[in-house]
Amino acid sequence: MSEPFLPSFLEDVSKKVILEAGKIAMSLKNNITVKYKSENQPVTDVDIKIDNFLKSSFKNTTPNYGWISEETVDDGSRLNSDYFWCVDPIDGTRSYINKKPEYTISVALIKKNEPVFGLILNPETKELFSAVKNKGAFCNEKKIKVNQNIDLYSSIYGISSSEVKKLKKYECFNQDNTIKMGSIAYKIALVAKGTMDVAISFTKKNDWDIAAADLILREAGGYLKNISGNKMIYNSSQMQVDSILASNSILIEKLCTELNECKK
16 A cells, blocks of 8 residues: 655655756766667666666655666556656756756656656756646746737647658648757647647657656646547556647647547
C-alpha cells in the first residue's frame, strides 16, 4: 500500500531534485557520449546519468511509489502502486546533442491513469514549469495561461524539424506561423505559457514524453488530444499515443476537423 499523496511536501523536494538534474545536464553537455537505441533514437550517457539520479532521488523520497522512464525497463511497479513516477530524463535528446536550448527534463506523478503533479525544466532557459492537479499551472512560480486565439491561420504552431514536411498539404500552416523545435514536452509547456498557440506532432509519443506537460497544459486552461480528437489515456499496456495536438479547446476542435478532412 502506497503512502498518501502529499503535494506540498513533494512539490518542494521534487523541484530541488529536478533543478539538480538540470545542473547535471548543463555541466556535462560539452562532453557527451552518444549511442543509438534504434536508427532514429539517440541516447547519451547524460540521459542515463540523469535517469539514475532521478530514480534514486524519488525512490528515497517515495519508496512505495512505482517508476517508469524512457531509459529504464518497465518493472511493472507502475501497476502495483496507487502512484508512480513517469520520467523523461532528457526530452529532446537531439537538441541536447546539437546544443540547442530546446531540451527538457520531464517528471510526472501519475495516480493510476491520471497525472496529478508535473514538472518540466528547461535547463538552458531556466524555465521551470509546474502544476498540481486543480491548483493551476506556473512557470518559475508565475501563473500561466493558454492563449485564446481561435483563428487557424494566425495561430503560431510548434512542431519538430523532422515533421515539418508533413504540414505542407494543410493550408493553415506556413513558414511564417510555424516554429521548428525539439522536445514535445517543451512545446506543450510553451502552449500552456502562451508563447505559442498550438503544439502538434504526427508521430507516436510515450507517456513520459507528455504526462507532465498534459497536466501543466490542462491547469493552464488548455487541452491535449490526438489528431482524431481523443483524450490521452495513461498507464495503458503500450503507454503510447499516435499523435498530439495541444491548444485551447476551440483551436483543438478546428484543427481536428481540418486535419481529418485532409485525410479523406
